[in-house]
Amino acid sequence: MIRVVVQTLVLLAVALVTLVLLLLATGHAPGPALSAMASGAFGSSYALLSATPVRAIPLALAGLAVAIAFRAGILNVGAEGQLLVGATAAACVAALAMASPGLPALLVIVAMLAAGTLAGGLWAGIAAWLRARFGVLEVISTIMLNLIAHELVGYLVRGPLQEPTRTNPQSSTLVEALHLPVLVEGSRLHAGLLLAIGLAVLAWWWLRNTASGFRLRAVGGNASAAASAGRVNVPRVVAGAFLTSGALAGVAGAVQYSGVTFAMYENFSPGYGYKAIAVALLARLNPLGVLVAALLFGALEAGANAMERDAGVPNVVVSVVEAALILLVVAADRWRARTGNSTRE
């Protein structure tokens, strides 16, 4: 545990050095840039209560989705699409609810989240079925489903879901009564945070302490040993994990819709589903670690925006830092695997 923390800190330091070098290379003074970044991420109550955590929430939920799938040995690259259909389903529920006013707000909110969960699960279910029935590589099928989800959203926000004036390609704005409750007065911090924390703790506990969570980990660790030594029904465990993963990504979309964007539009997700892979990996696929990694990514992105605003550094520089983090984690793992092999026996 301590070793993982130390290692992650070292990786962060290396990523930070990468950032400094990149800043120097592009002619930006690192000092002011980094201090703008730090204050944008942590330096104010707005940063601490809104900018950083609000950015972290969708990454945490989608990161959990990726972590669960990868733990079961499923390469679900489809969190992006599952998140999009989840958000879309929530927007559909919202449209129906706004068309018939008078429904209890809480009921509608729960229905939106449930619809997102279900839609994400079903969307992943397509890939799960294709894998189980036809042996289709889930890497390819989930990428296809991401692209299809993207076109689906594009169609809906110009068609059935488009706002009444039909000027902008987006859904009508969610009425305030149906927003996810704000946790701290005056901030943008919404109840999705509690959901993310709750689900992360639940997922952590489930994987660790229940028989079904253990089966999932065993299948991911060595499917043939799980089948042979544990007589585990591997296809069933895989399907269950895939659906769960999709459901988590779906709820991430529903939460982002009802807590942040309040509308559905084409570029609803700036690649949350792909950044979620980075988050999950940095967290070593540990659900609690996902919370921390998502917060780190949220802070990086909040800080990057402040850096652009206050120091004129392009905010996309943060993607380089995130990519460097993934590559460093991968390199460290491969290095450990290699040295581990050579020291054994």
Place this chain on the structure above:
Amino acid sequence: MSDALTLGTDFLEASVRFATPLALASLGECVSERAGVINIGLEGAIICGALGATVAAGAVGVGFGFAAGALAGVAIAALFALFTVWMRADQIITGTAITLLAAGLTGTLYRSTFGVSGVALSTPTIGATAVPGLSAIPLLGASLFEQPVVTYLVYALGPLITWWMFRTHAGLGLRAVGERPQAAIAAGVSPRLTQTFAVLFAGAMAGLAGATLVLAQAGTFVEEMSSGRGFIAIAIVVLGRWHPMGVLAASLLFGAAQSLDTVFQSMGWREVPYQLFLAIPYLMTLLVLAFASARARAPAALGQRELTEK
């Protein structure tokens, strides 16, 4: 009548135009996947190629722009190869990182050099070159043979890669590596060198695709201008059943789907849900994946990390 003809020509011309960068990237990905490496970092190689082309074309000239685009693609692919081929890291995770890295790098460099979303930068472009004779064919001539030269490169590369893949021993070795690396090793073919070559080639092709977007189409660099083409290329390779000529046909289909928008607009059909047409090729891809015969399946060792069986 002549309206319909014009529309047909326009539609075909647009389809080929949209298809050209897709075909470049997909042909590269096809070679890479045939060697067992699935590169979802292609998106990153395309955007790197686009920026490389922009810079070099502005500074030196259009021809250098294409070369620089290809080189930029090779550079980012080299990083991918280092991780996946030599360190045997997971291809999907590395590809994700590469895409993220390329988006960040190009965005940072572009904005730092040319200003934050600043003055629209315009580069020289290559115009269409009519192929004497062929371009006079009604309907097809104007659409297929009055295109930028890169399009003709695509026409040439399809058959050329097919020939190389199926009519040379090196191509045989490439396919063996993607199917069963141990068999390749036993026959004296090095999977690592083969895969490295394939990944770098795919990088060069993706870089060319990015250069095409800038130098033959947009005339400028826009962040995120690759807009998912790297992922679409993966779909095209599947729909093209991992065969270069199939990949060409599938590229044209995807290009056609993308150009429907223009057709609908010129016809004044604003209500047609063209996004649904855009989704059709992906659905076809999924169907191909599910129901393809054994011959059209993915290379058996695609995405495999280890080169040896237990």
Place this chain on the structure above:
Amino acid sequence: MTAAGSPSPVPLLSMDGITHRFGPTAALDSASLVVRPGTVHAVLGENGAGKTTLLRVAFGMLQPDAGTLRWRGVVTAIASPSEALRRGIGMVHQHFTLVPAMTVAENVALGERGRYDPSRAAARVRDVAGQSGLTLDPEARVGALTVGAQQRCEIVKALARNVELLILDEPTAVLAPQEAAELLAWTRRYADSGHAVVLITHKLRDALGVADDVTVLRRGRTVLATPARGVTESDLTAAMLGEDASTVRAVRAARGVMAGPVVLSARDVRARDSRGVERLRGVTLDVRAGEIVGIAAVEGAGQQQLLRVLAGRLRPDAGAVVVPEAIGFIPEDRHHDALVLDAPLYENVALRDAAARGGHMRWDVLREETRSIIGSYDVRTADENSSARSLSGGNQQKLVLGRELSGGPAAIVAENPSRGLDFRATAAVHEQLRLARDRGAAVVMYSSDLDEVLLLADRVYAMHDGVVHETARDREAVGRAILGGALPSGVSVP
């Protein structure tokens, strides 16, 4: 020159004093082999006698620690398989290295340079196959071929490189009887056309049927090198099995406690392997409480499938199987089938009942159980939190054994339980299997080492070609039966 009185002037290949060590154990201990041109040369020996190792040295896959190799009478060092091929030595391994998705012609051409012309490649395959008398469709996809045709493809691959010496490693193990007969007949014709074939086998009939010369290895040494003419099966058996064959090993007295009721039983069981080849062709056997039943077999006799059927891990195609609910299974490949290497030991112990568990994992109980397994099975490790990967092979096996034996299963199925273990670890594994038997478990075990089977088993079934016969616990009888030799008539079944 060590022409060793052979009638032909210069042997094609002669190996002398070849020693090769894997770690501390010598797989080859000054072995020798002389192959004359124009002959089929059978290399015989039990599992682990060093046959394959010796010929891998000839093919350049392994480098000898001592000894000399002469090729056409000239001392030669063969550094790699590609060099062996260049010099004219080809080898077809037991596990084929073919690309199933490619055609025969493509597989044969793999590894060459320059242009590839399918029709020329096909013509070449037809030529090579035709000249050597093999039937092979150059345009067929290898994945669609029968195992026999795949083997012919491997042979043609070697012949296309103009080899003069063709080494076939257990070529008949994967073949149906008809195919095997055809292959052997082919080797005869091929040798008659002036080439040489080395046939690695443990089937006496194969050897005596076609071979001109026979070399027998035992424990890494050449114990017999003779023309095949005039040699009998029992001569060969004696050479393969050694002194033990003549002096029948003293059979331990029947155990005082009579074996109990039948716990595991199979009746006319048929089953296929993952490739769809029928491996069990009507197996009937019983294992009773309180006995160890040993399965003796050579590679590919169907023992893998039999053990999995008895362990409830493989559903038979036909026949009746009775297996108890609680059954311990110790598979041969612990890394693949028994352990999650990166998980801690207590989770590996928990794996045993993974499917049956519900609700909450009682980790405290499982940790306690793991600690007790670590203690009573002498697993050398820091504690139960260590990863399985951090353990040595012997300790991994002791952990698997402990997991499968604790809780007192009614039956235990063990496959090569001491594979890769040193002497002490092996002794510990044997001790645990005996203790389980004494406790009243029905134990069935297979080992590729015949001596291990005879050492442990109360009763022995010899397995050959998908069927089993109960055989006296007698080394010679069992050795004969598993090699496909005639069953000693009137075997008294205890």
